[in-house]
Amino acid sequence: MQRHLTITPSPHVRDRASTKNIMQEVCLALAPAGIASIILFGASALKLICFSVLTCVLTEYLYQLIAGHKSTVGDWSAVVTGLMLAYNLPATAPWWIPVVGGVIAILLVKQLFGGIGSNFMNPALTARAVLFISWGGLVASYPNTLYCGGVDTISSATPLALMAADPSQVSFVDLLLGNVPGILGETCKIALLLGGIYLIIRGIIDWRIPATFIGSVFVLFLLTSGFNFELALKEVFAGGLMLGAFFMATDYATCPLSRLGRVIMGIGCGVFTFMIRAYANYPEGTSFAILFMNVLTPLIDRYTMPKFFGEVKKNA
Amino acid sequence: MFGARLFPGGIHPREGVNGKAENSANPIQELPAVSRVIIPLSQHIGAPATATVKKGDHVLMGQVIGEPAGFVSAPVHASVSGTVVEVGNCKLASGATVPAVTIDNDFKDEWVELHPSEHPENLTAEEAQQIIRNAGIVGMGGATFPTQVKLTPAAGKTIEKLIINGAECEPYLTADHRLMLEHAGEIVDGVRLLMLAFGVKDAVIGVEENKRDAISALSDAASGIEGLRVQGLPVRYPQGGEKQLIYAITKRVVPTGGLPIDVGCVVLNVGTVFACDQAIRMGIPLVRRVTTVGGLVNNPGNFLVRIGTPVKALFEACGGTTPACKQLISGGPMMGISFKDTDCPVTKGTSGILALGKESIYPEETSCIRCARCLDACPMKLAPSRMDSLIRHERYDEAEKAGVMNCIECGACTYVCPAKRLLTQSFRMGKKVINTRKKAAAAKAAAEKAQLAAEKAANEKEKKEA
Ligand code: SF4
Ligand code: SF4
Numbered sequence: 112m113q114r115h116l117t118i119t120p121s122p123h124v125r126d127r128a129s130t131k132n133i134m135q136e137v138c139l140a141l142a143p144a145g146i147a148s149i150i151l152f153g154a155s156a157l158k159l160i161c162f163s164v165l166t167c168v169l170t171e172y173l174y175q176l177i178a179g180h181k182s183t184v185g186d187w188s189a190v191v192t193g194l195m196l197a198y199n200l201p202a203t204a205p206w207w208i209p210v211v212g213g214v215i216a217i218l219l220v221k222q223l224f225g226g227i228g229s230n231f232m233n234p235a236l237t238a239r240a241v242l243f244i245s246w247g248g249l250v251a252s253y254p255n256t257l258y259c260g261g262v263d264t265i266s267s268a269t270p271l272a273l274m275a276a277d278p279s280q281v282s283f284v285d286l287l288l289g290n291v292p293g294i295l296g297e298t299c300k301i302a303l304l305l306g307g308i309y310l311i312i313r314g315i316i317d318w319r320i321p322a323t324f325i326g327s328v329f330v331l332f333l334l335t336s337g338f339n340f341e342l343a344l345k346e347v348f349a350g351g352l353m354l355g356a357f358f359m360a361t362d363y364a365t366c367p368l369s370r371l372g373r374v375i376m377g378i379g380c381g382v383f384t385f386m387i388r389a390y391a392n393y394p395e396g397t398s399f400a401i402l403f404m405n406v407l408t409p410l411i412d413r414y415t416m417p418k419f420f421g422e423v424k425k426n427a
Numbered sequence: 428m429f430g431a432r433l434f435p436g437g438i439h440p441r442e443g444v445n446g447k448a449e450n451s452a453n454p455i456q457e458l459p460a461v462s463r464v465i466i467p468l469s470q471h472i473g474a475p476a477t478a479t480v481k482k483g484d485h486v487l488m489g490q491v492i493g494e495p496a497g498f499v500s501a502p503v504h505a506s507v508s509g510t511v512v513e514v515g516n517c518k519l520a521s522g523a524t525v526p527a528v529t530i531d532n533d534f535k536d537e538w539v540e541l542h543p544s545e546h547p548e549n550l551t552a553e554e555a556q557q558i559i560r561n562a563g564i565v566g567m568g569g570a571t572f573p574t575q576v577k578l579t580p581a582a583g584k585t586i587e588k589l590i591i592n593g594a595e596c597e598p599y600l601t602a603d604h605r606l607m608l609e610h611a612g613e614i615v616d617g618v619r620l621l622m623l624a625f626g627v628k629d630a631v632i633g634v635e636e637n638k639r640d641a642i643s644a645l646s647d648a649a650s651g652i653e654g655l656r657v658q659g660l661p662v663r664y665p666q667g668g669e670k671q672l673i674y675a676i677t678k679r680v681v682p683t684g685g686l687p688i689d690v691g692c693v694v695l696n697v698g699t700v701f702a703c704d705q706a707i708r709m710g711i712p713l714v715r716r717v718t719t720v721g722g723l724v725n726n727p728g729n730f731l732v733r734i735g736t737p738v739k740a741l742f743e744a745c746g747g748t749t750p751a752c753k754q755l756i757s758g759g760p761m762m763g764i765s766f767k768d769t770d771c772p773v774t775k776g777t778s779g780i781l782a783l784g785k786e787s788i789y790p791e792e793t794s795c796i797r798c799a800r801c802l803d804a805c806p807m808k809l810a811p812s813r814m815d816s817l818i819r820h821e822r823y824d825e826a827e828k829a830g831v832m833n834c835i836e837c838g839a840c841t842y843v844c845p846a847k848r849l850l851t852q853s854f855r856m857g858k859k860v861i862n863t864r865k866k867a868a869a870a871k872a873a874a875e876k877a878q879l880a881a882e883k884a885a886n887e888k889e890k891k892e893a
Contacts, residue, residue, distance in 0.1 A: 115753060116752075116753065116754060116755060116765075116767045117753060117754050117765070117788055118754075118765045118766070118767060119754070119765055119787070119788065119789050120849065120851070120852040120855070121760075121761060121762050121763055121764065121765075121836075121838050121851065122440075122760060122761040122762070122838030122841050122842050122851065123754065123756055123760040123761070123763065123765060123783055123787040124440050124441060124442075124443075124598065124760045124761065124783075124786060124787060124842065125786070125789075125790070125841070125842055125844075125847065126438075126440075126441070126842055126843050126844075126845070127441075128800075128843070128845045129790070129845050129846075129847065130793055130796050130845045130846050132845075133796075133798065133845050183793070183794075186793065188796075225794075226794055227793075227794050227796055228794050228795045228796040228797050228846075229794070317799070363796050363797045363798045363799070364796065364797050366797075368797060368799045368802055368810060368812065368813070369799075369802060369810075416810055416813075416829075417802075417808045417810075418808065419683060419807055419808050419809060419830045419833050420434075420435055420670065420674075420680065420806065420807045420808040420833070421670065421680055421681055421682050421683040421684075421685070421807070421833065422682075422683050422830075422833075
C-alpha cells in the first residue's frame with residue numbers, strides 16, 4: 112500500500128496543455144505560411160528560415176548554459192521566435208541578417224528581460240525594427256515572387272503602395288495566394304488564415320485580438336475612403352496585417368491579459384496601422400503598431416483587470 | 428472549450444479510470460463494520476468536541492462521545508457499540524493530529540435510545556436547530572461547517588432561499604449522485620421539513636445535468652411540494668462552489684467577504700439534508716456517510732461507511748489499488764488532500780477516497796507565459812498569474828489588493844496553467860501570511876490600546892491622589 116505514494120498540494124489533476132505543446136501548435140499553425148513562402152520565393156526562403164530558427168534556438172541554449180540557467184529550449188518558444196523573425200524578412204536578405212536578428216531577439220529582447228513571458232516587446236518584431244534601422248536597404252526591400260518577376264528583382268512598389276494610388280491595380284486572387292511582392296511570411300493570406308483560425312479553434316489565441324485588429328483597419332479605411340469597399344478589403348489582405356494580427360499581436364508575453372485589454376490592444380493596433388498606412392510616408396505599419404501597443408500593454412493591464420466576482424454593490 | 432455557463436470562469440476537469448461514468452452505476456453498499464473505529468473529535472470547522480467518555484467505558488451506537496465546545500462546534504457520536512479503548516489522538520488524512528476516541532466494536536450494533544421528533548412538520552426554528560446540532564450534522568460536501576450555525580442567521584438576516592447543492596462537480600465523486608438516486612424521497616422530505624421549520628418559501632435543489640436520472644428522481648419526489656424545485660445546471664467546475672451555485676440559481680452575488688446569508692441564501696449539501704431528515708424523522712445522529720472510492724482500485728464503489736472506519740478498510744473492500752496508483756486522495760481531485768497513511772479514519776467530510784496515477788504527480792513548474800488561461804478559468808474573476816507573482820515576491824499588500832483573499836482555492840487556475848505553476852498553493856500560503864499579519868497587527872493595536880488605557884488610568888489615579 113505504501114509504495115511510492117507521494118504527497119502534493121491540490122489540485123491533483125492537470126490539463127494536458129503545456130507550454131511546449133502550445134508552442135508546438137503555434138509552429139504547426141505557422142507551417143502553412145512557411146511552406147507558401149518557400150513555394151513563392153524559392154530556396155532562399157528556406158535558407159533564411161533555417162538560419163533564423165537555428166540562431167534563435169542556439170542563442171537561447173548558449174545563453175542559458177553560460178548564465179547557468181536551466182535550459183528552456185525544450186519549450187519550443189525559441190523556434191516560434193525564429194519562425195516569426197524569418198517571416199518578417201525579405202527573401203533577398205543575406206544569411207547573416209537572421210543570425211544578427213535572432214541574437215537580438217533572443218538575447219537582448221527575451222533572455223535579458225527574464226526569459227519566456229517576461230519580455231515586454233515582441234522579440235521578433237523588435238529584432239526586425241533594429242535590423243530595419245541598421246540595414247534598412249537589406250531588410251526593407253520587397254522582392255517579387257518567382258511567378259511574378261522573379262525573386263532577384265526588387266519590386267518598385269508593394270501592393271500597399273500600388274493600392275494607395277489605385278486599388279484596382281492589385282488582383283485580389285494574387286493577394287490571397289500571396290503572389291505579390293513582400294516579406295516571406297506575410298504574402299500568402301490563405302496560409303495565414305488557415306493557421307490563425309486553427310489557433311483560435313484550439314483556444315490558443317484569443318479571437319478578440321485579430322478580430323478587432325483587422326476589423327478596425329477595415330472600418331477605418333472604409334470610412335476614410337468614402338466607402339470604397341474594394342480598397343478597404345484589399346487593405347486587409349495586403350501587407351503584414353494578417354501575419355501581425357494572428358501571430359504577432361497575440362504573442363502572450365506582450366499582449367494584455369484581460370479580455371477587455373485584448374480588445375483595446377486589437378483596436379489600438381488597428382488604429383495605428385491605419386494611421387501609418389494612410390498618413391505616414393511609409394506603407395507598412397503593422398509591426399510598428401504592434402510594438403507600440405506592446406509598450407502600452409502593462410498600462411492596459413493595470414486599468415482593465417476585471418472586477419472580482421462579488422466586488423459589486425450589494426443588491427438592495 | 429466554451430459551453431454553457433451560469434457563473435464566470437470554470438473548467439471541465441478531466442477524469443481517468445473509474446470516474447463518474449463508471450462509478451455512478453454502482454449502488455451504495457454498506458461497508459461491513461470493522462473491529463475498531465477511531466473517531467476524531469475534530470471533524471468540523473470550529474472548536475474540537477470535548478470527550479465525554481473515558482477508557483473502559485461501554486458505549487452504544489449513536490451515543491455522544493464528544494460534546495461541542497462552543498457555538499461553532501459539533502458533537503461526535505459513537506458509530507459502533509462497544510468499549511472505549513483509548514481517548515487519545517489520531518492523524519487525519521490532512522496530516523493534522525487531533526483528539527480522538529478509539530472504540531472496539533462488540534458487533535452488537537446496540538443503539539442508544541433514539542428520539543424521533545414527535546411533530547416533525549411543526550418544528551420551530553429553534554427546535555430544528557437543536558435537533559441538527561445534537562445530531563452532530565456538519566456540511567458533508569467536505570467543508571464540514573456546523574450546519575446549525577448556518578441555519579442560525581445573525582440578527583436582522585432571514586433565510587429567504589434554501590439552496591441544496593447536488594452539483595457534485597468534482598471529478599470522480601459519485602456519492603451524492605447515488606444518494607440522490609436512491610434516497611430522493613428522504614432528501615426532498617428533509618428540504619421540506621427545513622422549509623417548514625425555518626419558514627422558507629423557496630428552495631431549489633441544483634444538480635449538474637450529467638446526472639439526469641438524479642434530476643428526474645428528485646423532480647418526481649418534489650412534485651406537488653410548493654416552493655421547491657429541482658434545477659439542472661450546466662456541467663462546469665466549480666458549479667458546487669457556494670458563491671457560484673447561488674449566482675447560477677438566483678443571480679445574486681455574494682459580496683466580497685460576505686456570506687450566503689447576506690443575500691438571503693443558505694446552501695446545504697444533499698448529504699447534509701439527508702442527514703437532517705434522518706435526525707428529525709428518526710432521531711439518528713450522524714454516524715455514517717456515503718463515500719465514493721474511485722480511480723485506480725480494482726472494484727470501485729459507493730459505500731455507506733461508519734465514521735471512524737480506517738480508510739484501508741475501504742480499499743480492501745474495493746480489492747485494493749492497482750499497481751499504477753501513485754497517490755491517494757481524500758476528497759475530490761481538485762480540492763482534496765493527498766495522504767499516505769491508510770490508517771486515517773473516514774470523517775464526516777470524507778466525500779471520496781481516490782487512488783490516482785501518475786497524472787496526479789506534479790510536473791515541474793516553469794515560467795508563466797502570460798497565456799491568461801488562469802484568468803479565464805477563475806470563477807472569482809481574479810488574475811491568478813498576477814497574484815502569484817506578487818506573492819512570490821512577498822508583496823502581500825498588493826496581493827491582497829489584487830483580491831487573493833477572495834480566492835476559494837478551487838484549483839481551476841492551476842488545472843489549466845500550461846506552465847504548471849502551483850498557483851493555488853501560492854494563494855493558500857499568501858492568504859495564511861496575510862491573515863497572520865492581520866492578526867499580529869490587530870493584537871499589536873489591542874496591546875497599544877490597552878497600554879494607553881492603563882497609562883490613562885494611572886494618570887488619573889495620580890491626579891486624584893495629587
Ligand atoms: S484557486 Fe483561487 S485564483 Fe485559482 S481559480 Fe480558484 S478562486 Fe481563482
Ligand atoms: S495560466 Fe499559467 S502560464 Fe498562463 S497566465 Fe496563468 S500563470 Fe501564467
